[in-house]
Amino acid sequence: MLYREYPPHPALRPYIACLWAAEARAAGPAPRWHRVLPDNCVDILWQDQGAPAFAVGMMSSFIEVASAGRVRTVAVRFRPGAARHFLGLPLAGLSDQRADLDLLWGRAAAERLDEALWADELSDRQRLGLIERALLERWRLLAGKMEAASLAQAAVAAIETTHGSLRVDALAERFGVSRQHLAAQFRDQVGLPPKLFARICRFRRATAVLDQQATGTAGAGAGAGAGAGAEATVAADARAGAGATAAAAALSIDWAGLALDCGYFDQSHLIHDFQEFAGRTPEQFLRPARRT
Numbered sequence: 001m002l003y004r005e006y007p008p009h010p011a012l013r014p015y016i017a018c019l020w021a022a023e024a025r026a027a028g029p030a031p032r033w034h035r036v037l038p039d040n041c042v043d044i045l046w047q048d049q050g051a052p053a054f055a056v057g058m059m060s061s062f063i064e065v066a067s068a069g070r071v072r073t074v075a076v077r078f079r080p081g082a083a084r085h086f087l088g089l090p091l092a093g094l095s096d097q098r099a100d101l102d103l104l105w106g107r108a109a110a111e112r113l114d115e116a117l118w119a120d121e122l123s124d125r126q127r128l129g130l131i132e133r134a135l136l137e138r139w140r141l142l143a144g145k146m147e148a149a150s151l152a153q154a155a156v157a158a159i160e161t162t163h164g165s166l167r168v169d170a171l172a173e174r175f176g177v178s179r180q181h182l183a184a185q186f187r188d189q190v191g192l193p194p195k196l197f198a199r200i201c202r203f204r205r206a207t208a209v210l211d212q213q214a215t216g217t218a219g220a221g222a223g224a225g226a227g228a229g230a231e232a233t234v235a236a237d238a239r240a241g242a243g244a245t246a247a248a249a250a251l252s253i254d255w256a257g258l259a260l261d262c263g264y265f266d267q268s269h270l271i272h273d274f275q276e277f278a279g280r281t282p283e284q285f286l287r288p289a290r291r292t
Contacts, residue, residue, distance in 0.1 A: 008076075016076055016082070023070065033064050052100045058096075060196060062277060074124060076135065165202065205262050206270060255267050
């Protein structure tokens with residue numbers, strides 16, 4: 001799978017992490033499977049195979065996605081807590097779910113954009129430009145209704161700043177609210193409970209460190225999930241690590257030190273989260289695999 005990220009229009013940067021394009025190609029008639037890891041983001045995807053555009057909520061664990069033949073995708077990835085402005089619904093109900101865009105934007109608006117995206121042979125940049133224009137139109141309509149930074153958004157910023165190491169009790173105390181009130185606001189506006197969001201944030205930091213050690217570059221897995229500002233071209237096979245390099249890296253990594261550096265109590269805590277969120281141990285994560 002080929003994957004590339006693009007920065008959003010300046011007016012959209014407070015709400016959108018990135019726009020992205022991907023192309024999956026199966027070598028034969030059998031579908032090719034890709035493992036997609038949780039990244040604390042909400043996306044809207046448009047694909048060229050006639051399927052309706054859809055929004056994907058935050059994931060609590062990994063999923064396996066099959067692609068057969070050539071499938072092109074263009075998409076937008078929202079910053080945590082921002083998607084609700086553009087989708088018009090509480091995000092808790094979208095977690096681990098997907099919803100067709102025509103149910104969220106209305107059939108006419110969704111179909112008009114879908115037809116414009118795939119009616120002509122456009123470049124990825126041109127297609128993403130059409131998506132950006134549609135998002136800017138919605139932003140202008142909603143500009144007067146978007147409230148100042150909410151409690152949930154402030155909590156997201158605090159969690160991300162500490163890479164998920166801040167405890168929910170301490171977070172609630174910082175903002176002068178009960179743990180229950182914070183959790184309810186967070187689920188409604190972000191999509192996951194704050195503790196789970198923090199765990200995934202910490203896990204993404206660990207995957208970024210492992211990718212960096214295996215490839216010598218900034219972790220592609222973390223970049224894709226966090227929506228790096230600079231454009232990034234990523235091949236999924238390369239992100240999974242080239243076999244010999246990854247195996248050698250696995251042998252030289254100080255796993256206990258990595259766990260502590262990424263905010264885990266110990267190595268077993270690190271392994272537990274990798275098994276839950278990636279379906280693999282950290283060592284297995286470095287081996288060649290189809291993961292995103």
